[in-house]
């Protein structure tokens with residue numbers, strides 16, 4: 001796949017990396033009646049955390065899904081995929097049938113601009129959810145997770161130790177039945193990591209059940225729990241392939257969840 005040149009421009013020519021991502025997303029929003037830029041402002045640092053909402057008023061909305069990328073600032077492919085996904089929605093709005101989608105392409109804006117995994121404080125933000133009250137980015141995202149009460153959460157990541165694509169299963173019992181087919185479909189782009197242990201966790205069929213504490217996810221008291229998927233691409237794979245893999249996984253998850261949930265609702 002070809003990535004738009006403005007997304008791949010070196011930072012030195014285009015200002016901060018986050019600015020070029022936001023500029024690209026905002027231009028898409030300007031041209032679309034379904035896409036809105038609703039960026040969040042971090043009250044103390046003044047940093048902008050990009051947030052986009054996609055909704056087609058012409059079709060009924062039953063499910064709200066959150067797509068999150070860039071909580072680890074040095075994992076570029078998820079960020080590029082999240083912003084490219086907005087473009088894909090414009091080309092093929094059917095992907096979003098029955099959905100209201102919130103896309104957070106850069107969950108750690110400082111880290112993304114610094115090319116650094118951690119946040120400005122030096123902490124791994126994806127270990128700080130629902131416990132650490134000091135991290136501004138985490139608090140903003142917790143507010144989103146609490147108020148939006150997502151039916152599904154997809155987090156995009158890249159792993160420099162993995163040999164292929166894999167994912168973490170959390171949230172509702174439905175989650176593994178979404179991730180498994182998404183991995184199968186996406187393995188035509190990048191093969192799966194089939195090792196019995198991935199990222200220090202026992203894995204089965206390229207899936208890890210549970211995993212780390214404090215990762216981005218729904219509040220514990222949300223019932224029913226949403227499906228919650230962390231999708232990982234291997235860092236060694238070409239960037240374009242990784243982006244393509246993220247997009248394939250998102251498409252597959254949305255398509256399956258619509259089918260499974262619609263059957264339950266008798267739509």
Ligand SMILES: [Zn+2]
Nearest residue numbers: 072075157158
């Ligand atoms: Zn990560």
